[in-house]
Amino acid sequence: MxxxxxxxxxxxxxxxxxxxxxxxxxxxxxxxxxxxxxxxxxxxxxxxxxxxxxxxxxxxxxxxxxxxxxxxxxxxxxxxxxxxxxxxxxxxxxxxxxxxxxxxxxxxxxxxxxxxxxxxxxxxxxxxxxxxxxxxxxxxxxxxxxxxxxxxxxxxxxxxxxxxxxxxxxxxxxxxxxxxxxxxxxxxxxxxxxxxxxxxxxxxxxxxxxxxxxxxxxxxxxxxGDDIVPTSRVTWVPMARTTSGNYYSPGSGTLYFDRRSLGMKPMEVVFDSGSTYAYFAAEPYQATVSALKAGLSKSLKEVSDVSLPLCWKGQKVFKSVSEVKNDFKSLFLSFGKNSVMEIPPENYLIVTKYGNVCLGILDGTTAKLKFNIIGDITMQDQMIIYDNEKGQLGWIRGSCSRSSKSLMSSFP
Incomplete structure (x- = not known):
């Protein structure tokens, strides 16, 4: 894309x-x-x-x-x-x-x-x-x-x-x-x-x-190729046909915040490494923003930052997401029984050069998108597998900073 x-x-x-x-x-x-x-x-x-x-x-x-x-x-x-x-x-x-x-x-x-x-x-x-x-x-x-x-x-x-x-x-x-x-x-x-x-x-x-x-x-x-695909612990879902094109899709997922349903119908999802950030349609985007804001510490104040539309500053300048991630909760996308993708704060937040923390989920309606995109930020430190032979998509969490020679020890 x-x-x-x-x-x-x-x-x-x-x-x-x-x-x-x-x-x-x-x-x-x-x-x-x-x-x-x-x-x-x-x-x-x-x-x-x-x-x-x-x-x-x-x-x-x-x-x-x-x-x-x-x-x-x-x-x-x-x-x-x-x-x-x-x-x-x-x-x-x-x-x-x-x-x-x-x-x-x-x-x-x-x-x-x-x-x-x-x-x-x-x-x-x-x-x-x-x-x-x-x-x-x-x-x-x-x-x-x-x-x-x-x-x-x-x-x-x-x-x-x-x-x-x-x-x-x-x-x-x-x-x-x-x-x-x-x-x-x-x-x-x-x-x-x-x-x-x-x-x-x-x-x-x-x-x-x-x-x-x-x-x-x-x-x-x-x-x-497939000979380094992990043999266990991978979450697999069938590839689904999308209504908007021939994209890689795990189908429609139900969105949860801190394990609580946001009360919306399932949202059509596409995996796209050509997108830096995640993009949600208007309703799930607004629900996500509302849930995030409701649970935030009073020490975080909304601030304007040219990097992304929604950012916060703290009582000190942030240097990494690890310093602020405990103030946020995980999102979850459920694609059916035992097929859940957790999106922890480090998979939807960035810290900018100005020391602010920003939301890496954007409103897809501004880009005229008809579905929801899981982009690079949400894919970080997960092996994402697109198996066209078996018609399935998979993911497994693990460190992606290792060399290719130590892949199997990272993802058993």
Whole structure:
């Protein structure tokens, strides 16, 4: 649902379907060698909820492989890089813009092009044009290309997979070149055919299973494949279809505050790593704010802070959420019997550079959202698992600041 998150807000990807086409076989994949479908690729993450606003991964793309920082987004399908094709409107990014070559351009009739922009005619048959718009009015315009992604697997081997992604030469995001962006583009990990995860499954590189773990201390890890998914203590729920798109959803959950029902009908929920914060619809948002305020210590005073809409100051300047979390209570989302996600204060609060504590749950009606989003802040220090093989979502609480080599000791 987000492009590389140039500002901490939620984005819902809506593909603007460009030129029309006819279906054809997918581009051939070129894995480095035949792999077991149980192979898993693990990546270290960088970033944080505040003040960075997103978590990102280094992907090695091209031949020879060059590093690019990509914002991890489970809410949209298409991976894209800012691309010198030439670049009409691009941000300053950490690495030189990706330079495509003509032989890497995906033709309009390719199956991944037709899956991305169905029922349209080809304006230029030799290339697949795309345009994506997001709810914050950001957009990416470009062409699809295919190039090698070099992935390191847990068994110490390396595979090169030829994957299709967007070469974005006209980006309308953030302040468009006025400031340095933290990432080079976006890593689309949704359920669509053009998602990197779907392509890796199609090529037999990894199973269609994704997991991420965002650390409250910054960083964390990301994995593709299923052989490090914990075998016990994971809360699993079936993936549900959403009324607003093909998003990862555990269905409708009942909201509780301090284990007491807030008296509302179940709310449709989406898991979206492309959103920095959580977004609730008007009714659950107002109920949450009212419940929080009713239980607050008189030592906390509401204060204006540019970081977020609702903030409080204390009798002293706060340096971390741990100093103030005892003044707040946990929220809970119940998705049925024994399927509960606890949202403790550290999963909905931040402390700003001004020393105030702010609510990281926002009113989704201002972003014109039709459902409720669980974003990065609520996912911190939980392994979140998107198992497309079994059609289920899972979560298990644990430290996300460990290295990928000690995963199994963190999550038995």
């Amino acid at each position: 987000a492009p590389a998150r140039w500002s901490p807000t939620a984005f819902l990807a809506v593909l603007l379907l460009l030129p029309p086409f006819a279906p054809s076989p997918a581009r051939a994949a070129t894995p480095g060698k035949s792999l077991s479908s149980a192979s898993t690729a693990v990546f270290q993450l960088q970033g944080a909820v505040y003040p960075i606003g997103h978590y990102y991964v280094t992907m090695n793309i091209g031949d020879p492989a060059k590093p690019y920082f990509l914002d991890v987004d489970t809410g949209s399908d298409l991976t894209w890089l800012q691309c010198d094709a030439p670049c009409q409107s691009c941000n300053k990014v950490p690495h030189p813009w990706y330079k495509p070559t003509k032989n890497k351009i995906v033709p309009c009739a390719a199956s991944l092009c037709t899956s991305l922009t169905p029922n349209k005619k080809c304006a230029v048959p030799q290339q697949c044009d795309y345009q994506i718009k997001y709810t914050d009015k950001a957009s990416s315009l470009g062409v699809l290309i295919a190039d090698n992604f070099t992935l390191s697997l847990r068994n110490s081997s390396t595979v090169r997979a030829n994957l299709t992604f967007g070469c974005g030469y006209d980006q309308q995001v953030g302040k468009n070149g006025a400031v340095q962006a933290a990432t080079d583009g976006l890593l689309g990990l949704g359920k669509g055919a053009v998602s990197l995860l779907s392509q890796l499954k199609q090529q037999g590189v990894t199973k269609n299973v994704l997991g991420h773990c965002f650390s409250t201390n910054g960083g964390g890890f990301l994995f593709f």
